[in-house]
Amino acid sequence: MENQAEPEVIPDAPARRQPLIDQMFRLADQGHHCGGCSGVCCTFLANSMLITPVEALDLKTWLQSQGRWTDELILGLKECVKKFRLDQDLGDGRRSIRRTYTCPFYRNGPQGCSISRHYKPYGCLAFNARSPGVTEGGNCASDQDLLEKQLTETESALNRKLKAAHQLLFDKAPIPVALLSLSDG
Numbered sequence: 001m002e003n004q005a006e007p008e009v010i011p012d013a014p015a016r017r018q019p020l021i022d023q024m025f026r027l028a029d030q031g032h033h034c035g036g037c038s039g040v041c042c043t044f045l046a047n048s049m050l051i052t053p054v055e056a057l058d059l060k061t062w063l064q065s066q067g068r069w070t071d072e073l074i075l076g077l078k079e080c081v082k083k084f085r086l087d088q089d090l091g092d093g094r095r096s097i098r099r100t101y102t103c104p105f106y107r108n109g110p111q112g113c114s115i116s117r118h119y120k121p122y123g124c125l126a127f128n129a130r131s132p133g134v135t136e137g138g139n140c141a142s143d144q145d146l147l148e149k150q151l152t153e154t155e156s157a158l159n160r161k162l163k164a165a166h167q168l169l170f171d172k173a174p175i176p177v178a179l180l181s182l183s184d185g
């Protein structure tokens with residue numbers, strides 16, 4: 001079969017997240033949802049989410065559209081980086097340590113994420129309960145197959161372009177680090 005060339009422009013942020021959102025709703029129909037959970041996967045107890053430059057740009061653009069890309073937010077991102085030492089690699093020189101942190105967009109309590117599902121990190125959407133009735137995490141997992149299918153060559157190329165344009169040293173970084181790397185201040 002003839003190879004179909006990938007389009008040069010990636011779909012918009014909501015369209016790229018739709019397969020992940022569809023799967024989340026399929027799981028919710030089976031009772032595997034986060035409605036009764038404290039949201040422990042967004043706190044330093046379990047959150048070590050890393051995002052790409054494209055995901056960071058999606059999130060920044062949405063925050064700007066909501067009037068939330070403010071000096072106060074940027075200060076909060078910086079405080080998060082400092083508190084959880086997200087800018088320090090405390091590995092042994094061969095391996096890096098993936099650090100945990102409380103996401104600056106988490107508000108305490110069930111369904112505490114303050115980001116639209118159409119703009120939040122892919123990994124957040126792909127991480128779901130594996131059984132009904134989860135209240136404090138403990139039985140949740142990331143759908144790695146779906147995440148792998150998510151990344152097209154076109155999107156990888158855009159990540160490389162953003163990395164070069166902003167002189168980024170990472171392919172993926174904690175949410176606040178990635179967002180700050182796209183800020184002017």
Ligand code: SF4
Nearest residue numbers: 042103105106113124
């Ligand atoms: S973006 Fe939302 S779901 Fe993802 S870690 Fe932050 S608060 Fe949690």
Ligand code: SF4
Nearest residue numbers: 034037039041137140
């Ligand atoms: S049920 Fe699992 S995925 Fe959902 S909020 Fe709780 S810890 Fe996170």
